[in-house]
Amino acid sequence: MQTEVRQARFADVNDDVVRSLVVTGRNYYIALGIAGFVTLTCFFFPWFYQLYYGIGAAGMNSPTVWGTYLASFIFWIGLSHSGTLLSCVLHLTNSEWRKAMYRSAEAMTFFSLFVAITMVMVHIGRPWFIHWAAPYPNQMGLWPNFRSPLMFDVMAIMTYLTGSGIFIYMGAIPDFAAVRDRTTGWRHHLYVLLSLGWRGTDKEWHRLGWAYTFLAVLIIPLAVSVHSIVSWDFALSIVPGLHQTIFAPYFVVGAIYSGTAGIVTVMFVLRKYMNFEHYITKLHFDNLGKLLLLLSLLWTYINMLELFTGWFSGTSTEYEQLKYKLTGFYAPLYWEMILFCAVAPLLLISRKFRTSFVPMLILSIAINIGMYTERFLIVATTLSRQYLPGSWRVYVPSLVEISILVGSLALFVTLFLLFVKIFPSISIYEIKETMGVPKKHGEHHDT
Amino acid sequence: MNFIDRFMASWRKYRKPGYYEEFDYAWTMTVDLDRCTGCGACVTACQAENNIPIVGEKELGRGREMQWIRIERYWEGEYPNAKLSFIPMLCQQCDAAPCETVCPVSATYHNQDGLNAQIYNRCIGTRSCAVYCPYEVRYFNYYDHHWDAPLEQQLNPDVTVREKGVMEKCTFCVQRIRQAKDHAKDDGRRRVKDGEVQPACVQTCPSEALTFGDRKDANSVVAKKMNDPRAYHVLEETNTLPSVVYLKKVRANAD
Amino acid sequence: MSNVDRRQFLKLVGAGGVGAGAGFMLAESIKHPVEYLIPYPIPPEEFSPGIATWYNSVCGMCPAGCGISVRTREGRAKKIEGNPLHPVNQGRLCALGQAGLQTLYNPDRLTGPMLQSGERGSEEFIQTTWEESLATVAHRLAAARDGGKNIYLLSEGVRGHLAMLLERFMDGLGSEHLMHYDFAHPHALYAANQRLFGEHTLPYYDIRNTRYLLSFGADYLSNWLSPVHHSLGFGHSRQGTDLDRGRFVQIEAKMSLSGAAADEWIPARPGSEGILALGLAHQILAGGAYTGSDFDDWNAALAGYSAESVAERTGVAAKTIVRLASEFMKAEPGLAIGGGAVDNHSNAVDTLVAVNLLNYLVGNIGKPGGIVFNSDPVVGGPANNRQANFIAMQQLAEQARHGAIDVLIVNNTNPVFTLPHASGFREALASIPMIVSLSSFMDETTTMADVVLPSHSYLESWGDDMPQPGLGFPVAAISQPVVSPLYNTRATGDIILDLAGKLGMKDSMPWDSMEACLKDGWRQIYERSSPDASDFDTFWRDVLVSGVWGEDIHRQDTVVVDKSVIDNIDVAEPEFSGDSEQYPFFLHPYMSTAMYDGRGANLPWMQELPDPMTSIVYGSWVEMNPATAQQLGLRDGDLVSISSEYGSLEAPVVIFPAIMPEVIAMPIGQGHSAFGRYARDRGTNPLQILAPLTATTSGSLATHATRVSLAATGRRAAPVQTGGDTRQLGRNIVQFTGDDSSAGGHSANLNSIPIVVKTT
Structure with missing residues (x-):
């Protein structure tokens, strides 16, 4: 009986996953259409307008030369964090529950990075020269400035993008092969190419396993370094409120925090709309909830440290910065961030909360709103209140910026929607591995 | 020598203490706050000399001013003992400039005269230099500026007009320094004489609050002013080693 | 480093030949005002492309009479700097003087003579030719002179030979009504x-x-x-x-x-x-x-x-x-x-x-x-003896209302803007049958003109100037054209000479052009001063190169104080318009650095020059003490209505720490209803609501004698400010020292700057 169920499950896995790739409902097209339309109108049109008119289309001004674009950049980099990092960590610790969610988590990483790089393009004044930031040999003998934290950033992000790209692709090769064997027409040809002639021999499995683990080990420090380096864009400046040693861990924790919340959101959506109820279960939400709680406490601790540093420094610049953050123009946003990222996650103490899907969804979205606010505040509060009070000026995002922010979300959704139709969005073979191992308690069978 | 060795050699060269001291000049400006009246002549002189665009009311309202030198004003006390002090704020041409390290494409760098040079052509507009600058003296071209005809006929042919997406800032009127050096060379002199070159702001300052020269020349006016006990650097705690030296304002009854 | 004192200055001038400009050469190139995309495809001999030519001249932006050096490249003016040889400014220049280039290259300059075609003030003009417009004016002036009707000439305060020309011109017309009008005249x-x-x-x-x-x-x-x-x-x-x-x-x-x-x-x-x-x-x-x-x-x-x-x-x-x-x-x-x-x-x-x-x-x-005390100017009579005070301007308006003025010629002065509404000046102009305006811009007074004769900017004109106030010794400076005229305009002096020729005044004004007149006049200076130059042409050339001439002469007589002053030394209590109950505040209109009396408003650089005290650009405001604002419940940026007995206007509040609580202050200069795109419909003009009170005995307008009331409008209109916070917050940005002597104060820590002295 047990065997029967298991075999049925085995069959179901392939069917379910391939169905999710091949059978496309009207709702999908509607969703893709809306997302694509919003991307076009809210992201590309305003961006083209900005390219034509100049960065002046955004609300940035003389002291606050960085704005929401850079906040979005950090946000997307942050969101990219948990995916691959979590996947790697859980892979190395052999966590069973990872296997149902890691593919979508890694995809999230990849697309977040993609959107983050797009945000850099939107952010800079002359994006048509962005290649100058890359170290390529040229007859002028011009190199980028290797002392620049922005340069480190380019390197780190490109490495992370490459690493996580290879990681997600390599993990999916057996699945591509599985899909290849079950599809026809153009899809078949596509998956023939993507599966790189995978046949499923022992040797192949062995090498895949070895390479996969190797990459997982490689990517963990990379992920930590990426956001540390992003934080150096700020922390290596001497701007009061940015020039802080806590920034690297602060950014890494923040990144993992928002990334984990992002995974919760994505998993809810996949589970609900891709009919993966059997694979993504309460267990996943429970575990992710625990992780979120831990991260929220860490994040809160670092925030308190930041306040303490400002107060303890005793210098006018740091102290005014602190006062401004807590009571100034942007203070409502600060307290909103505290509510969403430090107070609300305390609900996760309750197991009931952690295993309820809709409250978890709401909380995860709230955390990411809070985390976006955090990034915005890092840029806006500090830059608008620097050393010379005579040049203080408040910054308010313009319509173009808000539109591009919304558009970048839509861009992410569009890319994700395209992804779920090409990539098996849960890992077929690893799910099967889970099933292959007899369980003492067949809990997941009941869900 | 392989690439690494070459790289390390030039790295060491640039990292050597006193690297900048080997240069011929160290252009310096002194600002005597006791003389400065805040009249703004320097602001307009700079705007005329350096093709600084006319921004317009709307864009100024959004905080996109472009004037490379500005007069900051600081009040103390309350009526009837309110006092107002002015301080001209311009690029400090720091020897340890935070803006230079952050530019990913090296569009801003330290040139042979100790000037903090900005290469408009190389700038990609990350604006990080403006963030890193504690003096807030870097100005970004948020869009292409426009001169109502025939105002453009006034534009100085020795200075470029900057396009959108590019950062700009005070150059110490590098075009004048360049010209003075050429003159010196034509005259068969090795060095520019003290007082031979003045940026537009220094040239016009009605109360002679600004002076300009080479601090390496011990007999220059600026070198002497730097030895005045009133000399100080703004935001000295940031350790940017500025080339603009301020002289303290005298308060008859300051304590 | 141009600490030129009088002796050094004289030495320099005596040496002559310092500098590179040779203005008179330019006269050749001025004859053909053809515009090229690239200036000088075939350059005149004395120009080298890429090499700047400097011309010394006189600043025309305010009556101080600073000397200027104008840098030109390829026939275009690029930069104005102070003339280091001129003893008034010794190479220095203020912001307004720097912005003089924008009067030359202003997009709103008048480009040719015009006749009013619509109602006065409608700014509907038709283009005409110089021949026609000058003939019209000359005809009209001749008719007025022969008919014994009154002709008035209202000019900006001019000095030197232009002042002399105006005198002779009005003499020739048999009119005594030559008036100089400067708002800021003390x-x-x-x-x-x-x-x-x-x-x-x-x-x-x-x-x-x-x-x-x-x-x-x-x-x-x-x-x-x-x-x-x-x-x-x-x-x-x-x-x-x-x-x-x-x-x-x-x-x-x-x-x-x-x-x-x-x-x-x-x-x-x-x-x-x-x-x-x-x-x-x-x-x-x-x-x-x-x-x-x-x-x-x-x-x-x-x-x-x-x-x-x-x-x-x-x-x-x-x-x-x-x-x-x-x-x-x-x-x-x-x-x-x-x-x-x-x-x-x-x-x-x-x-x-x-x-x-x-x-x-x-x-x-x-x-x-x-x-x-100064000796008399070297050329012409005592300066500024023609300045019209407020009473004289009111009399002019009165005469106009009675139809006693047939022709009014206005030269580059803008009384419609600078006189209060209560003077009725603008309305009075309506009763003058013929108004001729010589101006570079369509200012408020020029909008009322029937014939507009656009004059050169000061950078295109010949002229001379004796700075007023003087420096204790005689100084005269030459103003020479630095660029070819941009448009179909003429110098004021040339227009006057042309009219004089048409009106048969060749006897008193025999010159063809202002340049000839100047040269003739400066021959006197040459003869009087016996300089090193061997002949007049050399002298003239030297003067054009240096731009200024001076003489080491002081007044020897001592000024005696009139003892009768002792008997009436008392200072009367000031009079104010409006009672203190209804109008509790004193209005303090002041000239701002950038706008002067309003003439800076059409220059974009001046509009963008932050007011030093408030850092406001582009606009008007009213300053008040924090206590006053608190008492009235006003915040920075609240729009208030300011009313006097003679009118009211609206302006945003700026809280200003250093003003008496019973005083409110407004800058003069904005609030133009004409005067080009940068000035028009921007801000308000506090002069409009002033009471027509005058200072006793001087008869000048008592601009600070108006009481006003304030009322919140409930609207906000924060002016554009470039500055942020105005407190230092202990950051030691502006540092102070209590002791001035070199011994005192703590030695500045500048050791961090690498200073290496190299001998070459």
């Missing part, structure tokens, strides 16, 4: 000097050598008389000598730029400054600084000005009065000046007599660091 100061010293001139105020300056309301660093020269003096007095650092005290109701620069700013009740001056005089007498034979008479005359009674009347503490007097007495030398608001109260003449009296009592008349 009528009361002239009247006060007349009363005390018997001289209707401006003396030279030697701020450079004074060690203690008491300024009663004079914003001498911003716009009073000769701001650049005063700034030079200020800087020198502060830090330029080995002597004690000069101390500056400013007495005024609202802190001006000079007030901010001063060591001490003392608010005194508006209009009571003269009483304060007499109080100081009383203390000086008591202190024994004055030892004249008429000591007892003075003592008796000033008996009523004890420190206590003056303190009560002025609001300045008795202790302060005693201290100021003692400091002023001890200073070697001290100088007292009065202007600005003080020049514009109903008791202005009394006040300025009292201020000058301080100088007299401490004996610094005719001394370095004090007041030095």
Whole structure:
């Protein structure tokens, strides 16, 4: 009986996953259409307008030369964090529950990075020269400035993008092969190419396993370094409120925090709309909830440290910065961030909360709103209140910026929607591995 | 020598203490706050000399001013003992400039005269230099500026007009320094004489609050002013080693 | 480094031939005003592409008469700098002077003669030719002259040969109605000097050598008389000598730029400054600084000005009065000046007599660091004797209303903007059958003209100038064209000469052009001065190169104080329009640094120059004390309505820490209804709502004698400000030292700058 169920499950896995790739409902097209339309109108049109008119289309001004674009950049980099990092960590610790969610988590990483790089393009004044930031040999003998934290950033992000790209692709090769064997027409040809002639021999499995683990080990420090380096864009400046040693861990924790919340959101959506109820279960939400709680406490601790540093420094610049953050123009946003990222996650103490899907969804979205606010505040509060009070000026995002922010979300959704139709969005073979191992308690069978 | 060795050699060269001291000049400006009246002549002189665009009311309202030198004003006390002090704020041409390290494409760098040079052509507009600058003296071209005809006929042919997406800032009127050096060379002199070159702001300052020269020349006016006990650097705690030296304002009854 | 004092300056001029410009050569290239995309495809011989040519000339932006050096490249003016040889500004220039290029290249310049085709003020004009327009004007003038009708010429304050031409022109027309009108002309100061010293001139105020300056309301660093020269003096007095650092005290109701620069700013009740001056005089007498034979008479005359009674009347503490007097007495030398608001109260003449009296009592008349009287200008009569005061302008309006004026010629002055509505000037213009305007811009007065004869900007014209106030020795400067005329315009002098020719005045004005007239006139200077130059042409060339000429002559006679002054030394209480119940605030309109009397408003650089005191650009505002604002429940940026008995206007509130609570201040210069795209419909003009009160005896408009009321409109219109917060928050951005001597203060830590001395 047990065997029967298991075999049925085995069959179901392939069917379910391939169905999710091949059978496309009207709702999908509607969703893709809306997302694509919003991307076009809210992201590309305003961006083209900005390219034509100049960065002046955004609300940035003389002291606050960085704005929401850079906040979005950090946000997307942050969101990219948990995916691959979590996947790697859980892979190395052999966590069973990872296997149902890691593919979508890694995809999230990849697309977040993609959107983050797009945000850099939107952010800079002359994006048509962005290649100058890359170290390529040229007859002028011009190199980028290797002392620049922005340069480190380019390197780190490109490495992370490459690493996580290879990681997600390599993990999916057996699945591509599985899909290849079950599809026809153009899809078949596509998956023939993507599966790189995978046949499923022992040797192949062995090498895949070895390479996969190797990459997982490689990517963990990379992920930590990426956001540390992003934080150096700020922390290596001497701007009061940015020039802080806590920034690297602060950014890494923040990144993992928002990334984990992002995974919760994505998993809810996949589970609900891709009919993966059997694979993504309460267990996943429970575990992710625990992780979120831990991260929220860490994040809160670092925030308190930041306040303490400002107060303890005793210098006018740091102290005014602190006062401004807590009571100034942007203070409502600060307290909103505290509510969403430090107070609300305390609900996760309750197991009931952690295993309820809709409250978890709401909380995860709230955390990411809070985390976006955090990034915005890092840029806006500090830059608008620097050393010379005579040049203080408040910054308010313009319509173009808000539109591009919304558009970048839509861009992410569009890319994700395209992804779920090409990539098996849960890992077929690893799910099967889970099933292959007899369980003492067949809990997941009941869900 | 392989690439690494070459790289390390030039790295060491640039990292050597006193690297900048080997240069011929160290252009310096002194600002005597006791003389400065805040009249703004320097602001307009700079705007005329350096093709600084006319921004317009709307864009100024959004905080996109472009004037490379500005007069900051600081009040103390309350009526009837309110006092107002002015301080001209311009690029400090720091020897340890935070803006230079952050530019990913090296569009801003330290040139042979100790000037903090900005290469408009190389700038990609990350604006990080403006963030890193504690003096807030870097100005970004948020869009292409426009001169109502025939105002453009006034534009100085020795200075470029900057396009959108590019950062700009005070150059110490590098075009004048360049010209003075050429003159010196034509005259068969090795060095520019003290007082031979003045940026537009220094040239016009009605109360002679600004002076300009080479601090390496011990007999220059600026070198002497730097030895005045009133000399100080703004935001000295940031350790940017500025080339603009301020002289303290005298308060008859300051304590 | 151009600390040119008089002797150095004379040496330099004597040496001649310094510089590179040779203006007269340009005359050749001026004949063909053809515009090329690339200037000079075939360059004239004396030009080298890529090499700048400098021309020395005279600044025309304000009446101070600074010398300028204009840098031109390929026939276009690129930069104006001060002429280092000119003793007024010694190479320096103010912001307005720098912006002179934008009058030349202003997009709103008038490009050719025009006739009004619509109603007056409608700004509907049709283009015409010079021949036609000049013929029309000449015909009309001839008819008026022959018909015995009145012709008025209202000009900006011009000096030198242009002033002479205007005189002769009006003589030729048989009219005595030649009037110069400058809003900022210090009528009361002239009247006060007349009363005390018997001289209707401006003396030279030697701020450079004074060690203690008491300024009663004079914003001498911003716009009073000769701001650049005063700034030079200020800087020198502060830090330029080995002597004690000069101390500056400013007495005024609202802190001006000079007030901010001063060591001490003392608010005194508006209009009571003269009483304060007499109080100081009383203390000086008591202190024994004055030892004249008429000591007892003075003592008796000033008996009523004890420190206590003056303190009560002025609001300045008795202790302060005693201290100021003692400091002023001890200073070697001290100088007292009065202007600005003080020049514009109903008791202005009394006040300025009292201020000058301080100088007299401490004996610094005719001394370095004090007041030095000038000799007469080298060319033409005494300057500014034609300046029309407010009463004269009202009479003009009155005459116009009665139809007694047939033709009014306006030369580059804008009374419609600078006179209050209550004067009825604009309406009166409607009754004048023919108005001719010579102007570069469509200003408010020019919109009322029937014939517009566009004049050259000062950078395209020939002219000369004797700076006023003088410097204690004769100085004359040549203004020469630095670029070819941009448009179909003509120089004012040439227009006058042309009209004179058409009207048969060749006898008194035989010249073909202003240049010829100048050359003829400067022959006198050549003969008088016997310079090194061997012949006149060399002299002329040298003068064009240096741009300025001077002579080492001083007045030898001592100025005698009119003793009858003692009997009526009292300062009357100031009169104000509006009762204190209904109109609780004193309106303090002031000239801003950038706009002067409104002429800067069409220059985008001046619109974008942040007002130094408030950092506001592009707009008008009303400044008030924080206490006043709190009492009225107003915040920064609230739009308030300001009403006097003669009208009301709206402006946003700016809270200003250094203004008396009962005073509100507004900058002059904005609120144009014409004058080009940058000036039009921007801000408000506080002069509009002034009461037509005049200062006794000088007859000038008492611009500070209007009381106003304030009412919130409930709307907000925050002005555009470039600055952020205005407190230092202990960040030591502007640092202070209590001690001036090199021994004191803590030594600055500049060791971090690598300084290596290399000998070459």
